[in-house]
Amino acid sequence: MTDNKEAKESRDVKKVTTNTIQKMKQAGEKISMITAYDYSFARIFDEAGIDIILVGDSASNVMAGHTTTLPITLDQMIYHAQSVVRARERALIVADIPFGYYQSNSEIALASAIRIMKESGAHTVKLEGGEEIIDSVKKIVSAGIPVMGHLGLTPQSINKFGTYVVRATEKAEADKLKKDALLLQEAGAFAIVLEKIPASLAKGVSKSLSIPTIGIGAGKFCDGQVLVMHDMLGINVEFKPRFLRQYLNLNEQITNAIQKYIKDVKSVDFPNESEQY
Ligand code: KIV
DSSP states (O other), rough: OOOOHHHHHHHOOOOOHHHHHHHHHHHHHOOEEOOOOOOHHHHHHHHTTOSSEOTTTTTHHHHHHHHSTOOOHHHHHHHHHHHHHOOSSEEEEEEEEESSSSOOHHHHHHHEEEEEEEOOOOOOOOBBBBBGGGGHHHHHHTOOOEEEEESSSOOOGGGHSSSOOOOOOOOHHHHHHHHHHHHHHHHHHHEEEEOOOOHHHHHHHHHOOSSSEEEEESTTTEEEEEEOHHHHSSSSTTOTTTTTTOOOOHHHHHHHHHHHHHHHHHHOOOOOGGGOO
């Protein structure tokens, strides 16, 4: 094989589907999920063997520099999802429906989900919330679109919470979360993200469901884990919550590389004889 395209075509990859994810739960195999928003990173993550790539509305923070996930638009999410889908060979691609494009009613929610599926080629959508959005989940699922739920700390509701602290530490909120998880399962969701809740609660919820849970700050008993790529790769170094394991310090490595490049340009060390025509 000489060219990348041929090499890519020859890779014997078994594509991950929502079915695969459900079978992984049954087999007790943990599910790995990471966010990505562009072609180049998605390609690396897919080739590394990640199970699910989430085109998260955290793009609003890490790609666009907003302080919350609220400003990102459906068109912008579709653009990010299209770029990620072009890189996909194996992973299941989940795209967030952004704030304002599903909360009003189930017709609007379905229209948004259809736009994401049709225009980006993502395989499933993710929505935040429980009972409040259950009609939308049913409607989207009945149109043949798989839905991933998202409970606990739901960043689109930051203005209601007022803070990003751990959720559902009180009984009333924990009870609602348990009920919401069951409602989402009954409505046809294929998996649920549990964000920043006590590990004991996530353990109970994960045991009570036949669909998998994917945790972020929700402990080791979830059926899988998700991290935001900029946090785990150490690009965004100011964000250091307890749950985050930082696997690289890309911020430092990139800074060193750029400073070396600046120095080489200024000193006319770059380009040298072999780097010119
Ligand atoms: O948008 C996102 O990145 C997410 C994860 C935090 C689960 O929803």
